[in-house]
Amino acid sequence: MTLSRTEPATGSGKPPVRPAASGGGSRAEERRSRRYRRDARWSPYAFIAPFFLFFAAFGLFPLLYTGWASLHNVSLHDPTHMEWAGLHNFSRLWEDEFFWNALRNTATIGVLSTVPQLAMALGLAHLLNYRLRGSMFFRVVMLTPYATSVAAATLVFALLFGRDYGMINWALGLAGFDHVDWENGTLTSQIAVSSIVIWRWTGYNTLIYLAAMQAVPDDLYESAALDGASRWQQFWHVTIPSLRPTILFTVVVSTIGATQLFGEPLLFGGSQTGGGSHQYQTLGLYLYEQGWFNFHLGRASAIAWTMFLILLVIGLANWLIARRLQRSSSQ
Amino acid sequence: MHTSRNTSPLHRTSHLRHRPGSRRLTASGLAAVLAAGLLAGCAQDGGGSGSGTSADGKTVVSVGVFGVFGYKQAGLYDEYEKLNPGIKIKENSTERNEDYYPALLNHLTANSGLSDIQAVEVGNINEVANLHSDKFVDMAKAEGVDKSAWLPWKWDQAKAENGKVVGLGTDIGPMGVCYRKDLFKKAGLPTDRKDVAELWAGDWAKYVETGEDYMKDAPKGTAFTDAAAGLYNGSVSSYAVKNYDRDGKLIYKKSEAVEKSWDLAMQAVEGKMTGKLKQFDKAWDQAYANGTFASVICPPWMLGYIKEKSGPKGADAWDVAAPPRPANWGGSFLTVPEHAKNKDEAVKLAKWLTAPEQQAKLFEKQASFPSSSKALSLPAVADAEHEYFDDAPIGEIFSDAAKDIPTAVLGPKDQLIQENIGNIGILQVEQQGKSPEEGWNAAVKKIDDAVED
Numbered sequence: 001m002t003l004s005r006t007e008p009a010t011g012s013g014k015p016p017v018r019p020a021a022s023g024g025g026s027r028a029e030e031r032r033s034r035r036y037r038r039d040a041r042w043s044p045y046a047f048i049a050p051f052f053l054f055f056a057a058f059g060l061f062p063l064l065y066t067g068w069a070s071l072h073n074v075s076l077h078d079p080t081h082m083e084w085a086g087l088h089n090f091s092r093l094w095e096d097e098f099f100w101n102a103l104r105n106t107a108t109i110g111v112l113s114t115v116p117q118l119a120m121a122l123g124l125a126h127l128l129n130y131r132l133r134g135s136m137f138f139r140v141v142m143l144t145p146y147a148t149s150v151a152a153a154t155l156v157f158a159l160l161f162g163r164d165y166g167m168i169n170w171a172l173g174l175a176g177f178d179h180v181d182w183e184n185g186t187l188t189s190q191i192a193v194s195s196i197v198i199w200r201w202t203g204y205n206t207l208i209y210l211a212a213m214q215a216v217p218d219d220l221y222e223s224a225a226l227d228g229a230s231r232w233q234q235f236w237h238v239t240i241p242s243l244r245p246t247i248l249f250t251v252v253v254s255t256i257g258a259t260q261l262f263g264e265p266l267l268f269g270g271s272q273t274g275g276g277s278h279q280y281q282t283l284g285l286y287l288y289e290q291g292w293f294n295f296h297l298g299r300a301s302a303i304a305w306t307m308f309l310i311l312l313v314i315g316l317a318n319w320l321i322a323r324r325l326q327r328s329s330s331q
Numbered sequence: 332m333h334t335s336r337n338t339s340p341l342h343r344t345s346h347l348r349h350r351p352g353s354r355r356l357t358a359s360g361l362a363a364v365l366a367a368g369l370l371a372g373c374a375q376d377g378g379g380s381g382s383g384t385s386a387d388g389k390t391v392v393s394v395g396v397f398g399v400f401g402y403k404q405a406g407l408y409d410e411y412e413k414l415n416p417g418i419k420i421k422e423n424s425t426e427r428n429e430d431y432y433p434a435l436l437n438h439l440t441a442n443s444g445l446s447d448i449q450a451v452e453v454g455n456i457n458e459v460a461n462l463h464s465d466k467f468v469d470m471a472k473a474e475g476v477d478k479s480a481w482l483p484w485k486w487d488q489a490k491a492e493n494g495k496v497v498g499l500g501t502d503i504g505p506m507g508v509c510y511r512k513d514l515f516k517k518a519g520l521p522t523d524r525k526d527v528a529e530l531w532a533g534d535w536a537k538y539v540e541t542g543e544d545y546m547k548d549a550p551k552g553t554a555f556t557d558a559a560a561g562l563y564n565g566s567v568s569s570y571a572v573k574n575y576d577r578d579g580k581l582i583y584k585k586s587e588a589v590e591k592s593w594d595l596a597m598q599a600v601e602g603k604m605t606g607k608l609k610q611f612d613k614a615w616d617q618a619y620a621n622g623t624f625a626s627v628i629c630p631p632w633m634l635g636y637i638k639e640k641s642g643p644k645g646a647d648a649w650d651v652a653a654p655p656r657p658a659n660w661g662g663s664f665l666t667v668p669e670h671a672k673n674k675d676e677a678v679k680l681a682k683w684l685t686a687p688e689q690q691a692k693l694f695e696k697q698a699s700f701p702s703s704s705k706a707l708s709l710p711a712v713a714d715a716e717h718e719y720f721d722d723a724p725i726g727e728i729f730s731d732a733a734k735d736i737p738t739a740v741l742g743p744k745d746q747l748i749q750e751n752i753g754n755i756g757i758l759q760v761e762q763q764g765k766s767p768e769e770g771w772n773a774a775v776k777k778i779d780d781a782v783e784d
Contacts, residue, residue, distance in 0.1 A: 073784060076433055076436055076437075077436055077458070077462050077463075078440055078462075079436075079437065079440055080440055096780075098777075098780065158613060159613055162613065162614055162617070163614060164614055164617065164618070164623075165614065165617045165621075181762070184762050184763045270609075270611075270612065271754055273750075273751075273754055273755060276754065276755055276758035276759045276762060276763050277755075277759055277763060277765075277773070292429070292433055293429075293747065293750075293781075294747065294780075294781040296781075
């Protein structure tokens, strides 16, 4: 829609109409109009060029270079010296139990963090969508965890989940439960790491859902109410279906975030090992360990590319689901 | 060993350096950690790629360090600039060595972004000396450098196989044992530092035996020592040969040092005499504040940390005793890259900063323990006492330990091996209830994976 509206102005259609009084035959005039046309035609590219230049320098080039490095044995000691290794760095991942462990951890932490996060965000957005006193205040409050740094949040959560003096164990003790060694258990440490992610990102998703909810036409709710639908039924049968594309979007964004999870597990235990048994070492953390601690840049690059391929698969799945959703809603 | 210095008064943590291999983050380091790599690169490039002269025509000598070396804080740069009017010193500091060292390697490869002087941590010095010796100035041949000023074992650490000496020693970390007199007394152990040292003199196994005695009558809720990995570190560092043999072959799987130290750590875990803590973790700090362990193996740079974390409550409790056997933990070197902009001035400055008088000054102001044997005999060091530790004669205790430290055979992967034995192997047994075999196998698996090409 926007495209067709701007098209005449870009000069690709009819030339702009000139006032007759300006003596149409002069060369200068013609040159100016040619320049104008050229300007209108090419300047949009100039405007978007900075993004693509930066993307090429900081996105595309590292991506391709990493791909090239992943086919070599490269040590951080001499990164310019590359020894061809073919697909060895990838094939060794198949037998690398640390890689599978990291992949598994990434998946379970991803589920543990994304599912409650989005469910809570949906519920909170629904509540915020009611007429509230001071709704702006609540919306800002929702977003504050998102505005805190990973480091600060993780430091606080590591204290809360402390074994000997953590507040959560203190509360458990008051309630008569035994202390939990959060960091040393597989599930408990993953819950702890997930809770940081949930805390930081729930508000962000809430606001996205809220924006989408406000775009749902009121008459849908009115007619649902006329049909005798309860609040819950309205939420379930009006709000959720209208939010489907938004939900899909947040699922994809959260999944990408979960795949790349790095800062939280690193700072939670303060080590690239991700716990004594690597019980919460994610793919990102494993990549960091191989590259910057073991100095195997080739291996780290292979892990990076594997993560990239995983994300491509997720993107593809998203696209397929979105297409199906669109079809079913247009029918 | 892997350590990182931060003795800045701006930071809440003073005199803290990390355990070898332990990658614990300091509170101040945490906040910066994600951006640190990037910032490090910027800082380095800013310092190194300048023209080498300042606007007023002075020669700018840049010094790249990690953490806080304390030269600036101790006023040594100012003093040098006053002595040499044509010189201006610029320090580029990166908070953590984990970020600093990879950046240094990158700069060496690219031959750009290097500072005129680059500090190197003892955990990395062997790698630098043997893999990159051609990229550094031979300090042994620099004019006026007197080898005999340094403790011999310190001097040798920076020596490459080809005989080149890539760096001049700054400080060292001879270990002692810090202990709480109140807890020792309650457990029926002696409290005088001479008597305490007698308990374990000559053998780390006696330290563990003392732990067994302590646990028999231990005050409720306390452990004898903080962490099994700390004990392992102390014990293994007191051997000359640990992970590599003298030919540079990796032998950690069957070396006496590793085996004996591992067994001692396991014995301590089985005897439940450890606080099950990870050094430099938040819980470790809290345990200091609550006084829940009775002793910790401590180099001089840790004293400030203990004082800060234990606070006024622990003021009359702590003391320092001589270690079972002398061992070193931490310390650094100053190197000058061949491609430094002001190579000659850099060598002069490095020489001056590591000279005995300056090392003694740094000890007074920043508690960095001198690696210069001449500095050790200067009154500022030899007669030093630490008020918080009941006026313990720390100059004497640590100097004695420093003189007898064995010339350790270092290897490129020492740090990695130590990290995995401590934070994987020992931690699995101590904190996750695995058997010693499981813990050892897990550590070996990880190390094998890492050292394989």
